[in-house]
Amino acid sequence: MQKNKSPILSRVFKLILLIASVTLITVVLQIIGVPKWITIFIILMLYILVMVIRPIYIIYRSKSLRTIDRYISNNHQKPIFGYAYAMAHGSKEDIEQTLKRIMNTYTQQDMRDIYGANLALFQRNPSTLLAHAKKITGQEYQDYYSGHAYVMNNNFDAASESLAKLHTPWMVHSLKAYAALKRGNQDDYRSEMNQSINSAVGMQRYILHHIMRRHDNGDFT
Template identity: 30%
Template sequence: MHLFNLTMIYLTAIIICTFLLIMDVPIVVVFTLLFMYVFTLTMFPYYNASLWSNNISKIDRFVTKHKTKPIFAYPYAVAHETVTEQKISVQKILSSYKQQDTQHNYRSLLAILNKDFETALAEAKQLQKEPIRSYTIAHIETLLGNFDTAKALIPNLKKEWMPHSIEGLIAYEQQDFRTFEKEAHAAITKARGLQKHLLFYSFKEMKVSFEAK
């Protein structure tokens, strides 16, 4: 958000807060309203696009607007750029976020983009948090052709979109287009925010490659 816009938001908040206090509105109410006002105009758009939105077009517009930020650069690259540019965007995330699980997650993703699946699997197995650990491992096992191993991890995938995503990827690798379409659609439907955006454009690319065969 531009500095001018932020300045106007906070200036307006101060004016409203002052007016409410003059009107003897209880201070708890004033600060509650102030928080809701500032959150709605500053943080809500980020949380909505990242976690809650079900509108792919709106998410994509938000991602495009904020593509210079590392966390949005990768979704933008998946939707609109080449694999080379996707790798660059992942490197930006690795340079910006040093949390252990984030590092293992995106090192694994970078290895997948480089088609170095053994390295990707080694990084995924160092993830601590579930269900992302099981999901990432299942994803890579599928790419390695270990479909039974991937399917054995599906009970660990507690987010509704995850089992469908893995089943869709398995169907893609097995050239089962009908199942792929069904599972991809289910995964996209159940996901929200950036995850929905990533699934939509990833499966879209896979569908194009299916149709080209």
């Protein structure tokens, strides 16, 4: 899998930038006579903003694919980010390996079943997909992956029942897109997939975008 610039160099640059910023802010606050305890509080808040809040926002709320890609590229060694990175930059084998790595890394059963469902979906294995889906405790995720398994088996009536239970927009449109694709309706597929991407945020938006890009490039045919 092709790697972007060294994540170590990127982290070093960010650390240098953070230290320089903290130093500058500290000097400015001291010059204008801000009390020491307020200075410490401001620096602490800056650290939390940069190191904690910003990554959480990028992963779960950002709509900027470029920002998400930059963060994922710098953290692709971690299993979950490795899967997203492989979807954007790797081969089919890379995607499978990163999904298997997640399943082997995390002990939480739901994590194993959700990413196991993603692997089964990627491998077009409806029986394994449905088996994983039925074990997911989150009802909406269970219905979402079950619906995909039913579509894969051309059981559109059962898929429609699963679809009716979904409330999250990106899930609704993603399942509709897959059903349209299975029926051979490319126009409906693109329309629903675009709506799914537009209604998603963070890493989910990023992954959906690259699923559609790969389909357009013929990677999933």
